Amino acid sequence: MARFIIRRLLQMVGVVAVLSVLLFAWLRSLPGGTVSAILGERATPETRAALTEAFGLDQPIYVQYLKFVQRAATGDFGVSTGVLPGTDALQIFVDRLPATIELSVAALGLAVLLAVPLGYLSARRSGSPLDSGLVILSLVGVAVPVFFLAFLLKYQFAVEWNWLPVSGRQDSLGCTRITNFFVLDGLMTREFDCSASALKHLVLPSLALATIPFAVIFRITRASVLEVLGEDYVRTAESKGLTARVVRARHVMRNALLPVVTTIGLQTGALLAGAVLTEKVFAWGGIGDALARAFEVRDYAVLQVLILAAAGIYVFINLLVDISYAIIDPRVRTR
Amino acid sequence: MRLKRTAPIALMAVAALSISACAESERDDSGGGDSGSSDLKDTFTFGAAGAPDVFDPLYATDGETFRITRQIHQGLLGITPGTADIQPELAESWEPSEDGLSWTFSLREGVTFSDGEPFDAEAVCYNMDRMYNQEGAGQQAAEYWTYFFGSFSDDPEGSLYDSCEATDESTAVINITRNTSSFPTILSLDSFSMQSPAALEAGDANNVQAQGEGFTYPEYSTNPVGVGPYVLESYDQANQTITLTANESYYGDAPATQNIVFRVIPDESTRRQELQAGSIDGYDLPNPVDWQGLEDDGNTVEIRDAFNILYMGLNPERNEALQDLRVRQAIAHALNREQLVQTQLPEGAQVASQFIPEAVSGYNPDLEPYPYDPDRAQELLAEAGQEDLTLTFAFPTEVSRPYMPDPQRIHDAFVQDLEAVGITVEVVSKPWNGGYLDDVSANGAYDAWLLGWTGDYNAADNFLGTFFSNLNQNDFHTSVMPWGETLSQDLQAADAIVDEGEREAAYQEINAQLRDEYLPGIPISHSPPALVVSGDVEGLTPSPLTAETFDTVTVSQ
Numbered sequence: 049m050a051r052f053i054i055r056r057l058l059q060m061v062g063v064v065a066v067l068s069v070l071l072f073a074w075l076r077s078l079p080g081g082t083v084s085a086i087l088g089e090r091a092t093p094e095t096r097a098a099l100t101e102a103f104g105l106d107q108p109i110y111v112q113y114l115k116f117v118q119r120a121a122t123g124d125f126g127v128s129t130g131v132l133p134g135t136d137a138l139q140i141f142v143d144r145l146p147a148t149i150e151l152s153v154a155a156l157g158l159a160v161l162l163a164v165p166l167g168y169l170s171a172r173r174s175g176s177p178l179d180s181g182l183v184i185l186s187l188v189g190v191a192v193p194v195f196f197l198a199f200l201l202k203y204q205f206a207v208e209w210n211w212l213p214v215s216g217r218q219d220s221l222g223c224t225r226i227t228n229f230f231v232l233d234g235l236m237t238r239e240f241d242c243s244a245s246a247l248k249h250l251v252l253p254s255l256a257l258a259t260i261p262f263a264v265i266f267r268i269t270r271a272s273v274l275e276v277l278g279e280d281y282v283r284t285a286e287s288k289g290l291t292a293r294v295v296r297a298r299h300v301m302r303n304a305l306l307p308v309v310t311t312i313g314l315q316t317g318a319l320l321a322g323a324v325l326t327e328k329v330f331a332w333g334g335i336g337d338a339l340a341r342a343f344e345v346r347d348y349a350v351l352q353v354l355i356l357a358a359a360g361i362y363v364f365i366n367l368l369v370d371i372s373y374a375i376i377d378p379r380v381r382t383r
Numbered sequence: 384m385r386l387k388r389t390a391p392i393a394l395m396a397v398a399a400l401s402i403s404a405c406a407e408s409e410r411d412d413s414g415g416g417d418s419g420s421s422d423l424k425d426t427f428t429f430g431a432a433g434a435p436d437v438f439d440p441l442y443a444t445d446g447e448t449f450r451i452t453r454q455i456h457q458g459l460l461g462i463t464p465g466t467a468d469i470q471p472e473l474a475e476s477w478e479p480s481e482d483g484l485s486w487t488f489s490l491r492e493g494v495t496f497s498d499g500e501p502f503d504a505e506a507v508c509y510n511m512d513r514m515y516n517q518e519g520a521g522q523q524a525a526e527y528w529t530y531f532f533g534s535f536s537d538d539p540e541g542s543l544y545d546s547c548e549a550t551d552e553s554t555a556v557i558n559i560t561r562n563t564s565s566f567p568t569i570l571s572l573d574s575f576s577m578q579s580p581a582a583l584e585a586g587d588a589n590n591v592q593a594q595g596e597g598f599t600y601p602e603y604s605t606n607p608v609g610v611g612p613y614v615l616e617s618y619d620q621a622n623q624t625i626t627l628t629a630n631e632s633y634y635g636d637a638p639a640t641q642n643i644v645f646r647v648i649p650d651e652s653t654r655r656q657e658l659q660a661g662s663i664d665g666y667d668l669p670n671p672v673d674w675q676g677l678e679d680d681g682n683t684v685e686i687r688d689a690f691n692i693l694y695m696g697l698n699p700e701r702n703e704a705l706q707d708l709r710v711r712q713a714i715a716h717a718l719n720r721e722q723l724v725q726t727q728l729p730e731g732a733q734v735a736s737q738f739i740p741e742a743v744s745g746y747n748p749d750l751e752p753y754p755y756d757p758d759r760a761q762e763l764l765a766e767a768g769q770e771d772l773t774l775t776f777a778f779p780t781e782v783s784r785p786y787m788p789d790p791q792r793i794h795d796a797f798v799q800d801l802e803a804v805g806i807t808v809e810v811v812s813k814p815w816n817g818g819y820l821d822d823v824s825a826n827g828a829y830d831a832w833l834l835g836w837t838g839d840y841n842a843a844d845n846f847l848g849t850f851f852s853n854l855n856q857n858d859f860h861t862s863v864m865p866w867g868e869t870l871s872q873d874l875q876a877a878d879a880i881v882d883e884g885e886r887e888a889a890y891q892e893i894n895a896q897l898r899d900e901y902l903p904g905i906p907i908s909h910s911p912p913a914l915v916v917s918g919d920v921e922g923l924t925p926s927p928l929t930a931e932t933f934d935t936v937t938v939s940q
Binding site: 081089092203207215221223239328337349 | 410594597620659661813819822825834
């Protein structure tokens with residue numbers, strides 16, 4: 049197991065290294081760039097040249113890359129030019145990660161907690177009106193664009209009924225910041241109104257972000273349970289008189305969960321993609337929001353850090369998925 | 384089994400208890416001040432489209448930042464609310480010397496910075512010299528200084544600024560190197576605000592460093608000290624909110640509302656929903672298509688006077704057919720600008736007859752736009768032997784500017800107009816920050832393109848000078864035209880005229896020539912940008928320069 053994990057971690061380093069080269073070259077081969085974004089209509093050839101030189105963007109790409117690697121080795125991943133000018137790009141990532149994790153955990157938690165039991169239920173009562181209803185709901189969940197769903201949710205719950213806030217992470221309550229996980233911070237400092245406000249702000253964005261993972265996980269669970277239910281060992285287990293609960297827990301769910309866990313892992317990675325849009329329309333101020341802004345203003349340093357980190361996280365989550373495989377299915381461990 | 388299940392929950396509870404023991408609330412529970420009358424709110428909440436860059440306006444370049452620094456800082460000159468005209472602010476009056484190169488400013492007395500330091504002539508000269516003496520990366524970061532004053536003390540030849548003397552406590556003399564209509568008007572720009580010398584020193588304000596591919600800013604840039612009606616209370620980056628509170632030592636009337644909160648909300652439809660839900664009190668630049676709906680919901684759409692120009696640029700160097708005035712006139716006649724203004728641009732927009740809007744001194748009221756006349760356009764093309772003209776005509780994507788709310792739709796309409804008179808159009812588009820601006824100005828990659836300009840202050844030079852003064856490096860490539868040099872020289876001469884009346888006449892003459900003889904591009908329209916506030920908000924005066932101050936704003940409960 050340890051060897052397996054170490055090998056996967058090394059692979060992760062490799063993936064990030066290769067990606068950094070590709071990303072670096074790709075960002076800089078895009079037309080336009082940081083300098084244009086900063087100067088806008090006011091650009092003159094002189095100011096353009098001066099700024100290009102000051103940023104070192106006039107040097108050959110490989111020189112720029114070597115300098116980047118050199119600095120990165122000391123933990124300096126460059127400074128933001130547009131998202132939050134003057135701030136260390138890595139700091140922006142660190143500051144904004146809690147917002148994205150808070151939202152992703154809420155969304156994924158919601159999706160898993162609803163999708164797995166409902167998927168099981170749907171499979172058990174396959175063909176019933178409940179099953180058909182849930183299948184249609186999951187189709188709608190995949191089909192409706194996130195921004196549109198977000199707009200509808202905000203319109204109904206925030207504008208019309210005024211139950212929940214439209215956007216943002218918290219009201220301006222002057223809350224103390226410790227970890228930047230707002231819900232947690234409020235609990236830690238006993239500023240419970242801060243936690244409550246943060247939770248209220250979480251509802252709509254996590255609903256919007258949860259729809260696609262919910263739909264995908266629901267359908268995989270349903271299909272997977274249906275398949276397992278037809279297996280001989282389930283019939284055997286039932287016929288030898290095991291209680292329904294034992295059959296469900298030890299035989300059906302355990303075997304049906306493998307593809308579900310893979311899917312959850314993949315969806316966690318995909319959450320980041322969904323978060324870009326969701327965070328923007330909910331003014332969430334997380335990684336996704338920063339990524340969208342960084343692309344608009346061609347903030348190279350921030351783009352590099354965020355994309356590389358996202359890739360690293362994605363690979364890491366997949367490692368976790370593989371480990372959980374080994375736990376759920378002992379056969380994997382011996383391979 | 385049962386034990387096993389409860390164990391994690393118990394563990395988590397213990398963990399939660401232990402972390403809550405180690406964290407202290409740092410919240411100041413004193414609550415907001417009472418702004419006197421109980422039917423008014425003590426906070427005005429504004430939805431900003433983006434986060435501010437730095438709070439030292441010398442290094443700021445974008446509207447989101449200036450909107451905030453404007454509430455904190457003031458300059459020698461201010462802007463009369465609702466106009467583009469200058470008025471006294473920290474200087475009560477000013478007087479040029481005979482040759483126009485030495486300006487004496489009489490300062491307002493009894494003014495202090497928000498840190499208690501006195502505002503006097505020494506402080507004025509400290510600020511001017513501080514800006515002039517920028518070094519290294521500071522020079523690149525001080526973009527507005529470069530743009531309006533030229534160069535810094537290491538290259539005095541190129542600088543408009545020469546020196547500053549404090550002749551007595553309330554008199555400062557600023558010497559400049561040449562005559563220009565821009566001075567002293569440019570001192571009203573936010574970038575050249577007066578800041579506390581002591582705070583600038585303490586915060587190491589000039590210490591801008593190039594690091595990697597960006598700049599790092601000193602501590603001062605997050606702790607600004609000015610004389611304005613508000614001070615920066617906090618910038619909660621995690622929650623993307625900037626809070627300002629009233630400056631206790633402000634020399635003028637105390638702000639009508641104690642606090643201003645700026646919430647960063649990048650998505651426009653979200654800003655609109657926030658306003659509808661009542662969680663913000665206003666936001667800037669609502670999409671013109673929403674204006675009616677916003678009014679119907681009981682909000683106030685404050686329409687500013689247009690202080691911008693949208694034009695179609697032409698490049699006679701890339702496409703030689705465009706060197707013929709008849710071809711350029713044909714394009715002007717072909718474009719149905721009247722219809723564009725009526726169908727696509729916001730209420731109050733006008734067809735442009737010249738490259739400057741009406742509010743700018745030097746506007747020529749006698750000029751009419753070229754009328755929409757496709758037949759005349761075809762005749763002109765035939766006369767020029769250009770019936771088969773092909774134009775590469777570009778527009779930017781991923782952008783919306785106050786003068787150009789939807790570039791693609793404007794472009795579509797013009798492509799149809801051009802094709803209707805027999806011109807073949809090659810359509811090109813590029814993202815605004817993804818090469819469009821480079822292609823227009825550095826690469827000269829298009830025959831025709833859409834671009835515009837929003838004025839910084841009331842001077843024709845800020846428009847015409849920007850477009851045509853620099854003969855060898857301008858987007859319109861006027862250097863290949865026989866009149867290019869004359870135009871450039873005339874513009875520089877007009878800018879240097881000291882007498883206001885004479886200067887205005889000179890610019891009016893140039894505007895007439897630009898329309899009738901030169902036509903380097905086609906002026907399209909002037910579009911008024913708006914900002915929207917809820918029906919509970921009063922006391923906001925829209926500014927054509929988008930330079931609103933919020934100290935007179937009240938919000939009823």
